[in-house]
Amino acid sequence: MQEMVNIVIVGGGAGGMEIATKLGRKLGKKGKARVTLIDCAESHVWKPLLHEVATGALDIGIDALSYRGHAANHGYHFQQGAMTNIDRDNKQVILAPIMDDSGEELLPARRISYDYLVIAIGSIANDFKIPGVREHCVFLDSTEQAMQIRSMLLNKFMRYASHHQLDEKIKISVVGAGATGVEMSAEMHHAVDQLSGFGYKIDSSLLEITLVEADERILPKVEKREISDSVAKELTAIGVNVLTSTRISEVTPEGLHTTEGQQIPADMVIWSTGVKAPDFLNEIGELESNHINQVMVKKNMQTTRDPHIFAIGDCAACPQEDGSWVPPRGQSARQMALMTADNISLMLEDKSPSHEYVYKDLGSLVNLSKFHTVGNLMSFMGGGVLVEGKIARFVYTSLYRRHLIELHGVFKGTLLMFAKGISRIIHPHLKLH
Ligand SMILES: Cc1cc2nc3c(=O)[nH]c(=O)nc-3n(C[C@H](O)[C@H](O)[C@H](O)COP(=O)(O)OP(=O)(O)OC[C@H]3O[C@@H](n4cnc5c(N)ncnc54)[C@H](O)[C@@H]3O)c2cc1C
Incomplete structure (x- = not known):
């Protein structure tokens, strides 16, 4: 029997959640692929609302969405954990161990195998190395x-x-x-x-x-x-x-x-x-990255050095016609996610991932x-x-x-x-x- 294709998405934010949901519905539910979403958190909060969480205007008890519950209803699997590295030779993502509040290990470091990997781990504020x-x-x-x-x-x-x-x-x-x-x-x-x-x-x-x-x-x-x-x-x-x-x-x-x-x-x-994208992206899997640690991708969102690895959203450096990069925005993350889902589906049918991303600033x-x-x-x-x-x-x-x-x-x-x-x-x- 032929092994099921493994599609792994790391980062369940504005982009990652949408691609996991789309692929889960389209492929996971129909048994055409095993779709797994990995995030270091247990639940999804839409990042553009974080300033409302910070002032108490938004109650995450009401607005957060449990990854596990959503996965069960939408044809994908969920694994909690923080990606620390990628082993490209063995096509595996490496996750850090999970600790409880007292520092005791709940889950050891793990390796998750993939055939197609989507990196969607977002960005962090840039401190420009300013002291303090x-x-x-x-x-x-x-x-x-x-x-x-x-x-x-x-x-x-x-x-x-x-x-x-x-x-x-x-x-x-x-x-x-x-x-x-x-x-x-x-x-x-x-x-x-x-x-x-x-x-x-x-x-x-x-x-x-x-x-x-x-x-x-x-x-x-x-x-x-x-x-x-x-x-x-x-x-x-x-x-x-x-x-x-x-x-x-x-x-x-x-x-x-x-x-x-x-x-x-x-x-x-x-x-x-x-x-900037998290610093460790500069060092993992020998992927090409830019000065703010974003992974360099082609217009179809495949990373420049590995056609089985895609990057989307804030952590991806996607070129535009005028030589600039697509801006890190919620709208670009979701547009990239939906298009990348289509490109991965094409690859599963042995077709070329031919959709190219053009940022549509709404x-x-x-x-x-x-x-x-x-x-x-x-x-x-x-x-x-x-x-x-x-x-x-x-x-x-x-x-x-x-x-x-x-x-x-x-x-x-x-x-x-x-x-x-x-x-x-x-x-x-x-x-x-
Ligand atoms: C306060 C605020 C307001 C904003 N307002 C707007 C707006 O009005 N319009 C707009 O277009 N954009 C807005 N943005 C920008 C927008 O939120 C981001 O561009 C968008 O969320 C990027 O999506 P993403 O999927 O790339 O990353 P994110 O949505 O940041 O998701 C990244 C996910 O990856 C997970 N993750 C991170 N590291 C790891 C790891 N090592 N292993 C596993 N998981 C990991 C995180 O837990 C997170 O779930 C705003 C941002 C902020 C902070």
């Missing part, structure tokens, strides 16, 4: 880190609400004014407003948020300057101190030091500058919590259309709606959206425990 960043900053790269920020913020607010001197403020710096830093700054203001409604003696005038950006404008990757200007104006109006053309040279327990010799005192620093929207939403739609059509307010907010949430529909199908995905909407009405607007 790793030691004194918090990051928003994973659900655990978002939860850590949430508990640090709540503890600070609680302590402050009971002991504060009137002339003191809670000083939080956010470094990096891309979408993550901008949205996080607004979301923190909103969280403090909400907390006052829960009996905390605190309001957003006691919060001093400084948003620091090295570029001469915030949202430097957003093409339209009007969007940056509109967002900067709104942030300033809600009380965020926006500093552009400011480079950080060092972070200490007291706060930030700039290259111009300025000091910015901070009780907490959230670091959200740029992205637009960039920035959501400043309850305060404002603004952005550019259909950027691929001659510059796109500028949108604001409720329409922009509706489109902003549509990327997540599409993700839910991809994972659950139209009927269940739509029901889930209603359920999440109802849950937001009946539960407190902030998760406080």
